[in-house]
Every structure is written in structure tokens, then in C-alpha cells.
Amino acid sequence: MQMDNEMTLEFPSKSQNESFARTAVVAFLLPLDPTVMELNDIRTAVSEAVTNAVIHGYGNKTGKITLRCSLSGRQVVITVKDYGAGIADVEKAREPLFTTRPAEGCGLGFTVMESFMDRLDVISQVGEGTTVRMEKLLSQAEDQHE
Amino acid sequence: MQWTYEVEGNRLTVRIAGEIDHHAASDLKAELDKICRRERIKHIILDLSMVDFMDSAGIGLIISRYRYTSGQGGKTVACGVGETLRRILSLSGLGRILPVYSTQEEAKQSI
Numbered sequence: 001m002q003m004d005n006e007m008t009l010e011f012p013s014k015s016q017n018e019s020f021a022r023t024a025v026v027a028f029l030l031p032l033d034p035t036v037m038e039l040n041d042i043r044t045a046v047s048e049a050v051t052n053a054v055i056h057g058y059g060n061k062t063g064k065i066t067l068r069c070s071l072s073g074r075q076v077v078i079t080v081k082d083y084g085a086g087i088a089d090v091e092k093a094r095e096p097l098f099t100t101r102p103a104e105g106c107g108l109g110f111t112v113m114e115s116f117m118d119r120l121d122v123i124s125q126v127g128e129g130t131t132v133r134m135e136k137l138l139s140q141a142e143d144q145h146e
Numbered sequence: 147m148q149w150t151y152e153v154e155g156n157r158l159t160v161r162i163a164g165e166i167d168h169h170a171a172s173d174l175k176a177e178l179d180k181i182c183r184r185e186r187i188k189h190i191i192l193d194l195s196m197v198d199f200m201d202s203a204g205i206g207l208i209i210s211r212y213r214y215t216s217g218q219g220g221k222t223v224a225c226g227v228g229e230t231l232r233r234i235l236s237l238s239g240l241g242r243i244l245p246v247y248s249t250q251e252e253a254k255q256s257i
Contacts, residue, residue, distance in 0.1 A: 015167075015168055015169035015172070016169050018167045018168055018169050019165060019167060019169065022199075036230075037230075040199075040230045040233075043199065044199075044201050044234065047167050047168075047199075047201040048201055048202060051167065051168040051201070051203065054168070055168065106202055106205050106206040106209055106238070108202040108205055108237070108238055109202055111202075111237065112201065112202050112234065112237065115237055
């Protein structure tokens, strides 16, 4: 099935919303009949992005996270935006195993997003927040219906 | 996420079901720390056969157990690792140092 569609969710940076966010994205994409692996890749990447916003964006504070998912044909674009601390050095943060909070993470969040999605862009400004933008092209479903 | 555990001597077997993310892993990590200290655990078996989702928080959880048992001169092993979990284990590099067995029985025999 081909479609153009989009959705936007806004939720507080509570860790229980990590599950809500990835489940919502999976539900949104299901009509496209993605493969199990594609769905798992996307829900893992969304989970990582939202977790980063919760842990690194806001830390002990609670702020707003905006998740947007859009479809153009079988191209999926997901953005996860926080309005928190921001990242001083994005390139450093994207290095595998780099973490500023070893007690809470293992520094693989961006590595997972990068590996499981086709494209990852991170735009951040200290004190303003971070936007993570991810793209993935879903394979053609074997049984397509108009 | 639900989990149960069993202590046999200095060996802890943890059976986890559901989804392991940062939210779930934080609580589990703290509980496992308590059990390991209280029971003087040396070896840990992580039974992941009922886990249907795991992100890098799960990797962090396994690494913390691996570090703990290494410090005790023991081992951490896993069993029941499905295809989706295998992918993130491999990406993390943990697949190279974490022995993985098909079943809990095999894992127990290895320790």
C-alpha cells in the first residue's frame, strides 16, 4: 500500500513514554505491511531517540518531547524533538560508546539509530534542545492493494 | 516487563519477559544489584527467551552484569536469544564476549 500520511505526538519526558512512543509509531506504520525486521529496526531507533531526549535532553527535569512521523509512499521520516539541554558536540556524541551518563546508558543510542535506519541527522543547540531526524525506506510489500 | 529469578548457590538465573528499555532496565538493574550483593552471586544466567524487544538499555544491563561477575571471578551468560536481540547484541560487540546458549539447561551446564 502506498500512502502519504503523517502524525504528531507530544508527551512529557517520562521514561514510561518510551514504550508509548515506539508502539504508536509501529501502529502508524502497520498499514504499509512492513517486514518484521523493518518494524523492529524502527521501533528500536524510536526508543533510542526518545530515551536520549528523556535522559540527556531533560535529565531530572520533565519537559516536552515532540515525535513526528511522516510517510511519502514507503519513505518513512521520523523526528524526535526535545527542548532541553542540547548537545555541545554532536560529532562526539555520535561516536560509538561515548556517554556522559555511564550509569544510565552504554553510549550506543546514536549507533543503533544510525545502523537501523537509512539516514540519521542530529541538530542541536545548547540550551535550546535537540532534533533527531531519521529516514527509512520500507521495502515493497509483496502483496500490494490499492 | 516481568522478571523472575532463582538462586542456586552462587548462581543467579534471571528470566525476563516483555520489553527491555531504559524505563524497565533502570529498575531491574537496581534490583539485581541488591540480589547479587545479598546472595553473594558469582555467576549470572540471563534467560532472554521471552524478551520480544530490547534496545541499547538492555545492552547496558547485560554489560553491568558482565562487569559485576567478572569482578567476582565469575561469568555472565545468556540463553534464548532470538533474531531481533541477536542483531543488537552483534551491533554492540557484546556478542563476542557474551556466551549465548540455546536453552537455560545448556547455560546452567556451562557454569
